[in-house]
Amino acid sequence: MKKTRVRFAPSPTGPLHMGGVRTALYNYLYAKKRGGDFILRIEDTDSHRFVPGAEEYIIEALKWCGIVPDEGVDKDGKIVEVASERHPHAPYRQSQRRSIYRKYADQLVEAGWAYYAFDSAESLEAARAAAEAKGETFIYNCESRKALRNSLSLPEDEVKRLLEETDDWTVRFKMPENEVVAMDDMIRGHIEVNTSTLDDKVLWKRADELPTYHLANIVDDHLMEITEVIRGEEWLPSLPLHYLLYRAFGWERPAFAHLPLLLKPVGNGKLSKRDGDKMGFPVFPLNWTNSTGETYHGYREDGYFPEAFVNLLAMLGWNPGTEQEIFSLQELIDAFSIEKVSKSGAKFNPDKAKWFNKEYLRMKGDEELADAFTEVLKAHGVEAPHDKVVGVVALIKERATFVQDFWTISSYLFVAPAEFEKYGIKAGAAVEQKPADPRRAPDPRAKVYDDAATAPFLAKDVDKFWKEENYSLALKAVEYLRGCGCGSDKESIEKALEDYIKENGWPMGKVMNCLRLALTGASSGLGIADIISFIGMDELGRRMDYICSRLG
RNA sequence: GGUGGGUUCGUAUAACGGCUAGUACUCAAGAUUUUCAUUCUUGCAAUAGGAGUUCGAUUCUCCUACCCACUACCA
Numbered sequence: 001m002k003k004t005r006v007r008f009a010p011s012p013t014g015p016l017h018m019g020g021v022r023t024a025l026y027n028y029l030y031a032k033k034r035g036g037d038f039i040l041r042i043e044d045t046d047s048h049r050f051v052p053g054a055e056e057y058i059i060e061a062l063k064w065c066g067i068v069p070d071e072g073v074d075k076d077g078k079i080v081e082v083a084s085e086r087h088p089h090a091p092y093r094q095s096q097r098r099s100i101y102r103k104y105a106d107q108l109v110e111a112g113w114a115y116y117a118f119d120s121a122e123s124l125e126a127a128r129a130a131a132e133a134k135g136e137t138f139i140y141n142c143e144s145r146k147a148l149r150n151s152l153s154l155p156e157d158e159v160k161r162l163l164e165e166t167d168d169w170t171v172r173f174k175m176p177e178n179e180v181v182a183m184d185d186m187i188r189g190h191i192e193v194n195t196s197t198l199d200d201k202v203l204w205k206r207a208d209e210l211p212t213y214h215l216a217n218i219v220d221d222h223l224m225e226i227t228e229v230i231r232g233e234e235w236l237p238s239l240p241l242h243y244l245l246y247r248a249f250g251w252e253r254p255a256f257a258h259l260p261l262l263l264k265p266v267g268n269g270k271l272s273k274r275d276g277d278k279m280g281f282p283v284f285p286l287n288w289t290n291s292t293g294e295t296y297h298g299y300r301e302d303g304y305f306p307e308a309f310v311n312l313l314a315m316l317g318w319n320p321g322t323e324q325e326i327f328s329l330q331e332l333i334d335a336f337s338i339e340k341v342s343k344s345g346a347k348f349n350p351d352k353a354k355w356f357n358k359e360y361l362r363m364k365g366d367e368e369l370a371d372a373f374t375e376v377l378k379a380h381g382v383e384a385p386h387d388k389v390v391g392v393v394a395l396i397k398e399r400a401t402f403v404q405d406f407w408t409i410s411s412y413l414f415v416a417p418a419e420f421e422k423y424g425i426k427a428g429a430a431v432e433q434k435p436a437d438p439r440r441a442p443d444p445r446a447k448v449y450d451d452a453a454t455a456p457f458l459a460k461d462v463d464k465f466w467k468e469e470n471y472s473l474a475l476k477a478v479e480y481l482r483g484c485g486c487g488s489d490k491e492s493i494e495k496a497l498e499d500y501i502k503e504n505g506w507p508m509g510k511v512m513n514c515l516r517l518a519l520t521g522a523s524s525g526l527g528i529a530d531i532i533s534f535i536g537m538d539e540l541g542r543r544m545d546y547i548c549s550r551l552g
Numbered sequence: 553g554g555u556g557g558g559u560u561c562g563u564a565u566a567a568c569g570g571c572u573a574g575u576a577c578u579c580a581a582g583a584u585u586u587u588c589a590u591u592c593u594u595g596c597a598a599u600a601g602g603a604g605u606u607c608g609a610u611u612c613u614c615c616u617a618c619c620c621a622c623u624a625c626c627a
Binding site: 009013119121139168197199203204205210234237239261319347349409497501509512520522527528 | 553554555556557558559562563564565566574575576577578585586587588589590591619620621622623624625626627
């Protein structure tokens, strides 16, 4: 039984998109499940589209996700250029394998599976334009090649002369006529295509002495002993060519699996660069700034945990058949099977992506989160002792999706509020309602509040509870609390405060809301006792004084 | 246009040819709470359409519609 060897073979033409990361992930899971190797190969046979930094980006992105290649990348995270025991098939960058491909192209010509073509880019362009003018599509195939300039149509001595004297010719595959290619895909099953609908693809270019994708891919997969090719669905149309190429070389071919595409959240079409920033979610694993200075968001910088990112990606187009949704990388490896990958494209759902991160945030230990939060605090100019930060994290982590949220949720624990929420709501202002989801029928039971005074979100309106009859009580409660000599822990404060308010028969909610406004500057937030316990009695007094000076 | 692939709640998906078509996200309602959030409960919501095979079709076959990919000396 041959050892499983799969590869991820991106082209360094820009940042790796999340769909690419998913392809890499599925390859990795497949390999690890079978105790095989995951190989990284850089397909840079198009010198015109090379983008500086793209290769480093790909490697860093995979590393962040925990997808570690067994072969192709060395310890320092560089693509391997020289063969060794661990990297027997180096180099792993196709541009550095240039010398390998020529002979395979020639071999195909000699065996009659390919031919030399001397058509200029301009003449092909013209042929295409002419066909289009007639409402047809130009195809370089068994019909049209008779009338074009190639080694099948030109006299032998002319061919010889052109090969020697010119340097912009190509090697094209000689697509057989009217033959049915029967193929099998691990995900899609049996597929048949008639070769008459296919064209004579360019395999090798004399101009830069480099193969095109099709040749390089087949040659390298063969030389690197790849056993399964798992790639995006966009490659399905070229599968017949690849089958034929394996046959022409007389090589055993790997098994193939074509993954469904990742689609944009709304509307039609595949997920593209622009969608993300337009709709407020990242399309890339890491931030990327292009040559014009435009920056695209990355999951890492947006605060996603790599485990959450990997998990959500895994569930986009695959599921284990059970109801489990949260998987560690190891659990994914154990559960993964290529047969359970779905055939249809998956629309990406940003809400679900956030949900995954929230779940991972909750699973993280308070200590670990506190370390991350400490960095956020520093960025806001706040220094706090470690154990204090751990305490805060424990209080707030259920309310957050990202570590960055911690600051907005708990800033008032570190910095006294300067302004008071919704002081500014003007009488008669429109009620801020959640926009209805246009894709859904309205719920007939949903209440409609057109009267601002009765809408529940208007608890936000501080004018409603910052009234003298209430805050005078709150002031007394604070005075009592500071003098009662109770402990500084949450429980003691809570008990003292509640008992005092109840004994006096005061309205609990109203008093508490006044305190909350003073403490947080807003009408929402943590439990009052939690806050007081954290900031201390003296700070409580200062904040009461301040709000009175501001709101009267 | 041609070729190939695809189609289950808004989204991701589950369902040996056989239960009231299940679950999660979103959304809504209720309970809990000093507020918000959390949590819990409940609810809304789908087999694209049409034939056929079958006792019985989401599942198998065919047709139609729609969507997607490919159609470069790009990958």
